[in-house]
Amino acid sequence: MTLTLHAMRQVANDPQRDEVLIPAYTCYSVPASIERAGLRPRLCDIDPETLGIDPQALDRCDFSRVLAVVTANLYGLPNELTAIEDIARRRGVFLLDDAAQALGARLSGRAVGTFGDAGLYSFDKGKIISTMQGGVILSRGSAVETALDAVLRSVEPGSRSTSFLDIAKLAAYALCLRPTLYGRIRRLPFLGLGQTVYETRFPLHRLGGPQMGVAAVLARRIDELNDQRRRNAARLAESLEDAPGLKLPRLASGAEAVYARFPIRITHPEQRERTLAALDRAGIGASASYPRALADVPEVAAQLRSPADHMPGARLLASQIMTLPTHGYCPDDLAARVRKVLEQTLSG
Ligand SMILES: *Cc1c(COP(=O)(O)O)cnc(C)c1O
Numbered sequence: 001m002t003l004t005l006h007a008m009r010q011v012a013n014d015p016q017r018d019e020v021l022i023p024a025y026t027c028y029s030v031p032a033s034i035e036r037a038g039l040r041p042r043l044c045d046i047d048p049e050t051l052g053i054d055p056q057a058l059d060r061c062d063f064s065r066v067l068a069v070v071t072a073n074l075y076g077l078p079n080e081l082t083a084i085e086d087i088a089r090r091r092g093v094f095l096l097d098d099a100a101q102a103l104g105a106r107l108s109g110r111a112v113g114t115f116g117d118a119g120l121y122s123f124d125k126g127k128i129i130s131t132m133q134g135g136v137i138l139s140r141g142s143a144v145e146t147a148l149d150a151v152l153r154s155v156e157p158g159s160r161s162t163s164f165l166d167i168a169k170l171a172a173y174a175l176c177l178r179p180t181l182y183g184r185i186r187r188l189p190f191l192g193l194g195q196t197v198y199e200t201r202f203p204l205h206r207l208g209g210p211q212m213g214v215a216a217v218l219a220r221r222i223d224e225l226n227d228q229r230r231r232n233a234a235r236l237a238e239s240l241e242d243a244p245g246l247k248l249p250r251l252a253s254g255a256e257a258v259y260a261r262f263p264i265r266i267t268h269p270e271q272r273e274r275t276l277a278a279l280d281r282a283g284i285g286a287s288a289s290y291p292r293a294l295a296d297v298p299e300v301a302a303q304l305r306s307p308a309d310h311m312p313g314a315r316l317l318a319s320q321i322m323t324l325p326t327h328g329y330c331p332d333d334l335a336a337r338v339r340k341v342l343e344q345t346l347s348g
Contacts, residue, residue, distance in 0.1 A: 001033035001070070001096065002204065003155065004118045004137055007147035008068050008094045009037070017067040019305065021093075023053045024293050024314035026072040027100065028198045031300045036200045042066065043295055043308045048317040049250040051263060052079030057313075058087050065305070068094035073102035073112050075323060076128065076229070076258035077249055081107045081115040088116060094144065096120070100135070101260040103128040104226040108254040117144045123211070128226065128260055129218035131211035132166035134158075156205050163208025170214065196290050198299040226258045229326040232334065233259035236324055239335035240264065245271065245346035247320075263289065265320035266346070272322055275345040279324075282341050284334065289321045 005020065020034045024043040031041040044061050047054040051074045058069070069088045071079045081097065088095040095116025099105065103121045105112040113119035118139035123131040137152075139145040207215070218225075237248055247265040251257055266272040272288065279286040293314035294300045301308065324338060331337075 001030065001098070001120060002037045003151050004096055004120065004139075004144075004148065005034065005037040005039060005068065007139075007144050007151045008096070008117070009039070010147045010151075011143045012067055012094070016065055017093075019065045019067060020096075021058070021061055021063070021066050021069045022294070023070070023072045024295055024308070024311040025051070025290065025317050026070075026074065026098070026294070028196050028290060028294075028297060028300075030070060030072075030098065031294055031297070031303065032198050032200045032202075035299075035303055036202070039067065040303050040305055041294070041300060042304070043300075043311060043314075044069075045309070045311045045313045046072075046317065048265065048313045048320070049247075050080065050252055051075065051077055051249060051317065051321075052252070053084055054313060055080050055083040055087060058084060063091045063093060066091070066093045068096050069116075070096045071098050071115070073097075073099050073105060075263045076102045076105050076260040077263070078102065078105050078107040078112045078252050078255040078257060080252045081110075081112065082254075085115045094118070100124070101127055102258060104222050105258040106256040107252060113138055114140075117142050118148065123207075123215055126260070128258060129215060129222065130170060131207070131214045131218075132170045134207040134211055134215075136215075152206070158203070158205040158208040158211075160208060160210070162203075163210045166208075167210055167214060198297060225328065228328040229259045230257070232326040232330050233257070233262045235335040236262045236264075236326070236338065239339045240342065243339060243342055243346070246342065259326045261287075261323040262326050263321055263323045265317070266322055267320065269319040271346055272320065275342060276322065278341050278345045279338065282337060284338060284341070285325045286338075287323055289318075289323050291318065293318045 019040050019042045021042045023046045025046050034041050045057040097113050097115040097119035099113030100122035102112040120137050122135040245267050293311050295308035295311045
């Protein structure tokens with residue numbers, strides 16, 4: 001994202017355009033990448049039902065210093081990308097389609113990650129496919145693509161030893177993905193799972209050869225992996241549809257999601273911690289997602305040119321969201337077990 005923003009900055013060639021409009025609820029790496037690129041975030045509220053930028057809120061934003069808009073497509077749920085792309089085009093700013101968690105998702109038949117001027121897929125832990133670090137940048141047929149070629153040529157490849165160490169970690173991660181072991185891996189500190197940190201001092205280099213090999217092997221299985229996730233998500237949706245005290249996500253029209261995880265909202269935030277603890281005891285790897293709306297992350301607030309507006313959608317989502325696993329190691333009765341635990345913790 002940092003490198004893509006560098007390329008966009010070069011093409012715009014306007015020092016006044018130093019802001020990047022991002023959803024007020026997304027991965028903390030997004031504002032950290034923006035700071036690393038020497039730019040400032042500007043926040044746009046989200047719709048807690050779709051987890052994505054609310055197009056109406058986007059249209060009300062101040063674009064006077066905006067270089068680019070960034071989407072989120074959290075947990076593989078496509079944002080309202082057609083509307084967002086329209087607004088970006090109308091306002092004369094770039095669109096970076098952040099599909100970090102959405103490799104394989106589509107909107108109206110078009111791959112998520114291919115909207116706007118550039119997109120990206122992440123291969124970090126917990127994404128659709130993982131090589132522990134790295135990812136892919138997409139851009140085609142625009143000035144941004146040409147600028148990206150030059151930016152990427154200036155970046156060194158990663159060292160072989162870092163690459164092999166990542167693959168060793170990946171093996172530990174894959175072995176432990178089974179839900180019953182998830183509690184145990186969350187305690188393996190070198191994996192850093194379940195932590196949300198704002199870090200701007202990350203290494204910037206090209207994906208190493210060994211990791212590219214792993215990515216290529218996993219990419220060949222992408223349809224099979226995503227079909228499993230979709231099946232598991234459909235079972236969870238069916239089982240939880242009418243459960244009291246929770247809300248299921250709403251898909252944008254024309255969306256084919258991939259469900260990196262299955263996000264739900266616990267209507268009463270005070271019941272969420274209790275529910276997470278109960279699911280953990282039942283050996284189900286639920287987690288609470290990013291803990292705060294970006295307006296409430298001090299490192300992000302410090303970067304804003306003017307204080308953020310109220311951001312009710314992002315704050316509500318941060319207080320309610322919980323995510324359930326969808327990966328291929330999920331047992332067949334996962335949905336029924338989740339339903340049983342939720343009925344106990346959410347009753348009354
Ligand atoms: C994980 C993630 C990123 C960052 O990707 P890394 O490869 O971990 O740097 C960016 N955006 C979103 C929405 C993410 O989920």
